[in-house]
Amino acid sequence: MSVMVKVEDFHWRYPSFAGIEENPWTLKGINLEVEKGEFFGITGPSGAGKTTTCKAILGIIPHGLKIPYRYYNHHLKGSVWVDGELVTGVNPEGNVVDDQPLGELLGRGIIAPRGGMVLQDPETQFLRMSLLHEVAFGLQLLKLPAEEIEARVREALEMVGLGFLIDDAAYIHPNDLSGGQKQRVAIASFLAMRPELLVLDEPTSDLDPQGKSEVIETVRMLHERHNMTVVLVEQDPEILCRFCDRIALIEDGQVRMVELANRFYRRVDILDGCGIYKFEVSEIAARAAIHQGDSVPISIEESLACFPRDLDCALQPADYVPTGEVLLEVKDLEYVYEDGTQALFGVNFNLHKGEVLALLGTNGSGKTTVAKILNGIYAPSGGVVRVLGQDISRRSVRRQLPRHVGYVFQNPDHQIFTRKVRDEVAYGLKSLQVPAEEMEERIMQALEAVGLADKADEDPLFLGKGQRQRLAVASILAMRPEIIIVDEPTTGQDYRMVCGIMELLEELHSQGNTVLIITHDMTLVANYCQRVVVLLDGRDIFTGSPRELFGSPENVRATRLCAPQAISLSVAMRERNENFPLLLNKMEWVQALERYARG
C-alpha cells in the first residue's frame, strides 16, 4: 500500500495577535503516516493538537493563515505530504531580511478538492442557504458543467441517505435539518467533490448514540466503495475500534502511539493518565487484575471468556427508590413552537428532592424544550407543570422560575456576559438583589465548588472550554436554586473534563442539590444518575432506573439508545447464568469482583 498522508517532524505555533507574548508550540514534532485507502483514527485529550494536525494535513495550516512578517521559521518546522505531493514545507534558509533568514514557505498549499474536512459543528461550515447549493458549492468552484453538478449532488445525497430530500433541496436550509442530517449534508458536500482524502474532526459529538453510528457507518460504506482514505478524530473508543484500521494517540502536540485498532486500547500502560476514554471492560479488568492472554479485554466477547461467570446475584446493589418530596411535577406537557411545529405531545415525569435524574432521547426528541419550559423560558402550550407546587402556566410564576430552577446551557460561550470571572458569577446574583456582603461570600463559595477560586479576577473568555463550562455551573450554583438543569455538559469534552464536571455534579448532589441532566452519554447516566426519563418524538416512553433501562435489551431498542459496555457485559453474562447480578457500571463491577475475590 502506498502512503497517502505523511507528516514529518511537523511543528506549528499559532501567530499571536492578542499581545506581545508568543504562543507556545501547538504541535511539537508530529510524525504520522496514513496509507491509501486506510480508515485512520486519531484520539487524544482536548488541546492535544488533533484538530491542528488535521488542518495541517489539508494545508489550511499554514497556507490559510497570515503569518506576521512571513517569519515562517518562528511558526513552522517539518513537512506534510499528501499522495506524494508536498503540501507544506519550509526552507529555513530562505526569505532573508536584514541578513536574517525568516524561512520560505514551500508546497502546493490547501489540497481542496482532493481532500475535505468535516468539522465538529456542521452549522459553522454551511456556506449557502439551500441544501442543493450547499452540496453543489465545491463543484461550482471546480467549474464542472451544471448537468454534472446536478448528477453529483443527487448521487452524494443518496450516498449519505438523504436522497429523499432532493426534490425540496433548493428550498431546505441546511440548518433546519436534524443533527444527524446536518452532519450527513456536511459529508455529502465533500463526497460530491470525490475527494481522495476525507478528514472528520469529531463529527458526531453532538449526536445521539444511534445517529453517531449511522453517520460513521455511512462514511465506512463510502470508504469501502470508493477506496477513500479517511482520517477520523474521535473520543469514543467503540467508534474508533469498530471502524478504524489503525489509531494514533496525540498528546501534548506529539504522536505518543500508533497501533492497530484492536491493539490500541489494550495498551493501558500508555493510555492510563492521558485523559482519554477507554473501554469500561478494560478498566474493570485492569482494576480486578483480569487478563485476556497477555493484555486486557476490550470487547464483551473477550470479557465473557475471561471474567468470572459465577457471581452471585446478592452482589447486585439495590436500586434507588424515590422517597423525597416532589419538587417538579410534569403532567401531559405539550409545546408548540411559533411556527406551528409541535415539539412535545404529552410528557410526564416527577423530580424528587435530592435525586439526579437523566432526561434522555434521540436528537430532536424534545429534551431541551422541556428544560426551557422548566426554567420559564417557554410557556407550556398544554398540560400541567408544577415547580415547588406552583403551576407555571401563570406568567407571574414563570418569571420567578430562575430563582428555583437553574439552567446551565449546552454552550458556555452563550452564557458568559462579563469580562471577569467574579463578575460573571455576580451577574445572576445582582438580578436576585442579593446584598453586597452576602454576594461576595456566595461568589467565592461557588467558585471554590467548581475549582475556579484562583481565577476569580481572570477574563472568562480566555479560560479553556472545560473551565468555561465550570464557570457556567458556578454562575447558576451561586443563585442557589432548588433544582439545577445541566444541558449536555460533556459534549465535545475529553474524558478528563467529563470526569471533572461529573465529580462536580456528584459533589452538588451529595450536598443535597437536585439535578436534572440532559445527555447523550450513557456511561455518564449509568455512573451518576439515579433515575431516567426517556423521550422519543416529544413523548415520554420510559421512566425508571438506569439498571431497568440498560438491563433490558427491549427497553434499549425501544428507546433507540445504546447500553454502556459495563451493563451490556452483565446482560451477556446473565444470558449464560440467570443468577448473574445486573451490574450497572464500572464501580459496581469492581466492588462485586473484589467481594467475589474475597470469597
Place this chain on the structure above:
Amino acid sequence: MASTPATIQRPSHGRAYVRSFLFSVKINSPLARLHVVTKLLLVLALSVVIVRFINTANPDPLGAILLALLATLALYLSGVMRWVFHSYLLVLFPALLGMALTWVIFNPDPGAGVLWRIPVYNGQITLGVSLGLGLFLAFLVGWYVVRRGVFWGLVGGLALALVVTRFVGNPSITFARFEFFHPLAIIVSQRNLVVAVTKALGYGAMIFVSLLLVMTTRDIELTGAMMQMRVPYVASFFVSTMLRSLSMALSDYSTIRQAQIARGVSLRKKNFLQIIADLAYMAVPLTATMLRRSSEVGDAVLIRGFSMQTRKPTEFHEVRRFTWVDGVVLGICALFVVIVFVFRLNITQLLGVTL
C-alpha cells in the same frame, strides 16, 4: 445557463416558506418571484419618492400613508408580517412616535395657525431658589435615600412641585438674572403636526421597504444577480455570506437572550436604562460567538477550494431571468419617480385635501 428541473422550480406539496436573509418568505409570494435587481430598484425608487413626500416645505402626508400601506401590503403578501410584528413593530411604533414628538418640539413653526403654545424658556437665566425647586429637590433626594432610584424621584418631584405651586403659588428669591439666547416655546401648530406625522410615516415606510429587500431575498438570488452584472465572484460571495450571517446572528441572539433569562434578568421590573444595560451585556457572548464562527467559516470556505483567486464558478440554478413582470414593476417605478419629481406630484394636494 443551467436548465432548471421541475423538482427545483416547484417545492413539494406543503412547503410554503423558504428561509431568506432575515426570517422566511412565502415561496410563491409576488416579491419572492421578482428579480433581486428589480426589488433593489423598487426599494431605491420608493425611498427616493418617500424622501420627496416628507419634504418639509411641501409635505405629502397622504402620499406617505399610501407608500406605508403599500409596503405593509407587500410584506403581508410575502408572508413576513408575523415576524415584522413580532420583532420590529413594537420597537418601530415608539421610535416613530418619538421622532414625531421631537420634530414638534424642536421645530416651532407656527404655520397658518397655532393650536397650542407652551413657553419653556423666557430668554433669561435666573439664579435663585423657589418653593417648587425646593420641593422637587427634596423629593428627589428623599426618594434616592429611601429607594436608591432616580427616575421615579425625578417624576415624583416634578409632579409634587407642579401640584403644590399650582395651589399655593411659587414664592421665590432671586439672586441674579441675565439675558441668554432667545425665548423658546413648544408650538403645536397645524403645520408642524402635519410635517411630523408625514415624516414619521415616511421613515416608517422606508424601514418597511428596506425590510422587504432582506426579508424576501435569498443568497442564491443575490449571487445570481451579481453574476449577471459581472461582479467578481469573490465580492458577491462575500456580500451574500455577510447577509447570510444575519440569520445566524439572530439565532445566536435568541439563545443568548434565553441564557440571560435563565440568569434571572427578568426577575424584577427594570427601567429603560437597566433594560439597555441588559442588552449591552449581550455584546460579550454575541461577539465571542460571532468571532469563533467567523474563524470556522473561514476554514470551511478554504476547504471547499474557495480562494481570492476564484473566478466565475459554474452558475447553478442561481441566475434568474428578467421577466415581463420585472419589466412592468420597473416601468411603474420609473413612471412614479418621473411623476413625483418632474410633475411634482403631491397626492394630498391632488386630492384637494387641505391641512
